[in-house]
Amino acid sequence: MAGSDLAGWLKGANVLTPLTKKTSTVSYSPRISVFPVVLFLFVWVFPAAPLRAESPPAPAAKIYDTFTVYWENDVFARTDQDYTNGLRFTWSTPYHLDPDASRLPEWSRPWLKRLPGGDPGEARAVSLSFGQSIYTPVDIKESEPNPSDRPYGGYSYLAASFHNRSRNTKTTWEFQAGIVGPLSFAEEFQNVTHDLVGSSRAAGWDNQLKNEPALEVICERHWLLAHADDELGLSFDVIPHLGGRLGNVSTYLNLGGELRWGWQLPHNFGTCPIRPGCDSNSAFNEAAPRPFRPGLSSWHLFAAMDGRAVFHDIFLDGNTFADSQHVKREIIVADFMSGIAVQYGVTRVTYSYVLRTREFESQKTRQLFGALSFSWSY
Numbered sequence: 001m002a003g004s005d006l007a008g009w010l011k012g013a014n015v016l017t018p019l020t021k022k023t024s025t026v027s028y029s030p031r032i033s034v035f036p037v038v039l040f041l042f043v044w045v046f047p048a049a050p051l052r053a054e055s056p057p058a059p060a061a062k063i064y065d066t067f068t069v070y071w072e073n074d075v076f077a078r079t080d081q082d083y084t085n086g087l088r089f090t091w092s093t094p095y096h097l098d099p100d101a102s103r104l105p106e107w108s109r110p111w112l113k114r115l116p117g118g119d120p121g122e123a124r125a126v127s128l129s130f131g132q133s134i135y136t137p138v139d140i141k142e143s144e145p146n147p148s149d150r151p152y153g154g155y156s157y158l159a160a161s162f163h164n165r166s167r168n169t170k171t172t173w174e175f176q177a178g179i180v181g182p183l184s185f186a187e188e189f190q191n192v193t194h195d196l197v198g199s200s201r202a203a204g205w206d207n208q209l210k211n212e213p214a215l216e217v218i219c220e221r222h223w224l225l226a227h228a229d230d231e232l233g234l235s236f237d238v239i240p241h242l243g244g245r246l247g248n249v250s251t252y253l254n255l256g257g258e259l260r261w262g263w264q265l266p267h268n269f270g271t272c273p274i275r276p277g278c279d280s281n282s283a284f285n286e287a288a289p290r291p292f293r294p295g296l297s298s299w300h301l302f303a304a305m306d307g308r309a310v311f312h313d314i315f316l317d318g319n320t321f322a323d324s325q326h327v328k329r330e331i332i333v334a335d336f337m338s339g340i341a342v343q344y345g346v347t348r349v350t351y352s353y354v355l356r357t358r359e360f361e362s363q364k365t366r367q368l369f370g371a372l373s374f375s376w377s378y
Contacts, residue, residue, distance in 0.1 A: 063103050064091040064128075068375040070274050076353065076370025080199070081138040082150065083356070083367060085190065086274045088131035095123035095165065111162050117171035117221060122164045129159040131274065134186045135315045138364075140202035148362040151325035152208035153315045154186020155179070155249060157216075159276065168224040170269045174276045176218070180249060180314055181211035209314065210322045216247030218276035220254075222269040236261040239270040241278070241306075248320045251312040262300020262341075266348075271302050271341055273354050273371045297343040302352070307334040316360050327360040337371070346377040 072086035096104055104112070108126045137149035145151065157178025164171045178184070187205040194201050220243030229235040240257035258270040272278035310333055318326030339352025349372075356367045 063093060063105060065094050066092040066375060066377045068092070068373055070131075070371070070373045072274055072354070072369055072371045074367065074369040077368040079368075080140060081136055081367075082359070082363070083133070083369060084136050085134040085193075086131070088129055088274050090127050090129040092127040093125045095125045095163070097121075097123050108160075108162065111173075112164070115162055115164075115173045117164060117173070117219070119164065119166065122166050125163040125165075127161045127163070129161065130157070131159065132156045132184065132186065132189065133274075134190055136190075136202055137204065140204065141200065143203040143206070145204060145207040145325050147325070148327065150316060150327055150360060150363075151318065152187075152202070152205050153180060154182075154184035154189075154208065155214065155315075156184040156186070157214065161276075165269075170222045172218075172220050172278070174216075174218040176214065176216035176247070176249075176276065178214045178216075178249075179211060180214055180319075181209050183211050207325060209324050210319050212248065212314070212319050212321060214247060214249045214314075216245060216249055216276065218245045219243055220276075220278055222278075224269065227265075233263050234261070235263075235265045237265060241270075243278075245276060248312075249314050250310070252308040252310045254306055254308040256304065256306035256335075258302055258304035260300050260302045262298065264298035265300050266298055266341075266343060270304065271337075271339065271350050271352065271373075272304075273335065273337060273352070275306065295344065297345060299340070299342045301340055302338065304337045305334060306337075307332065310359075313359070327362055329360045330358055330363075333357055333359050339371070348375045349373070 068088075068090045070086070070088040070090070072083075074080060074082070074084050093104055104124065104126055112124045112126070133155045135150060135153045137146055137152065139146065139149070155178055157176045159174055159176045161172055161174040187202075187208065191201050220241055222239055222241045225238045225240060227235065227237040237260050238257060239260070240255070242255045244253045245251060260270065270278075310329060310331055313329055314320065316327050316329040318324040334357045336355045337352050339350060341348065341350040343349075352371045354369055354371055356369070358366055
């Protein structure tokens with residue numbers, strides 16, 4: 001999305017737990033985008049599926065109580081290249097100490113009990129997500145592939161995440177199933193968006209990665225190592241993390257940390273860009289929650305870093321089971337992020353900039369993009 005067109009689009013649309021391979025061309029006919037249909041079903045059907053309970057739940061209990069929208073785009077940096085757009089919609093349950101006596105979905109209870117990293121005394125939560133990521137080369141006006149630039153690629157997926165947390169640790173396991181290639185409908189979604197804002201359509205989508213089913217397993221653990229408050233309600237904390245991902249879309253090991261400072265820091269494990277194992281705001285529900293109050297509840301500034309040793313990236317290495325365009329990826333990649341988060345009652349808004357180091361050898365510059373998330377509890 002071109003940044004210069006953002007204002008025109010807006011005008012016209014009216015619209016927390018504490019502490020190589022060969023290059024090939026894909027040709028296909030235009031299709032109707034199913035992105036809105038899948039989203040509609042995921043919003044209204046999936047969370048509303050009937051669940052059996054071993055004992056009658058309390059009338060006031062809810063299964064999913066927090067909804068979060070994540071949006072990342074290079075429009076904030078006035079570019080339209082590389083990782084150009086990311087969307088993720090997440091529904092999260094409250095944390096519960098006893099899954100069998102709670103309204104956590106029945107299908108999730110065996111997973112919460114058996115996955116490594118959890119302790120019987122920890123609180124547990126579940127989240128469900130639908131997301132899409134889009135990647136393009138630098139020159140989107142050129143219809144022929146550039147062998148020194150990344151290929152076009154899109155990834156759409158469903159995810160289930162299982163969270164275990166104590167007062168100062170949190171472990172998340174996430175499982176993704178999705179599709180890379182034309183059936184991700186990344187081209188259609190980008191075309192619709194560009195049409196809305198008056199930008200030119202990318203010309204090289206015929207060269208995108210081929211269809212490939214995707215399965216991903218991700219684990220990430222967070223610790224709260226330091227926390228200090230003063231009499232004015234100002235405080236800071238430090239939240240390191242360690243994790244890894246295995247799958248045919250991406251395989252890596254990662255580590256990093258976050259420093260936060262602000263007023264009435266939320267009792268959660270930090271702020272993330274769209275990163276599996278991290279981006280969950282199910283922590284609105286706390287072990288000893290603060291009462292919701294009208295008006296401003298908290299604010300804080302944050303700075304974070306995540307470094308990855310990348311062993312596979314389909315958007316750079318090309319398709320796993322077919323010939324496709326590829327480039328030589330960098331092994332070490334890092335994200336540096338800074339931003340602000342504000343909670344107003346049951347609503348939380350986070351905005352940040354992310355600087356990503358070069359992901360492949362022929363990439364000329366590092367990438368900058370913005371990340372915006374909006375969560376509310378109901």
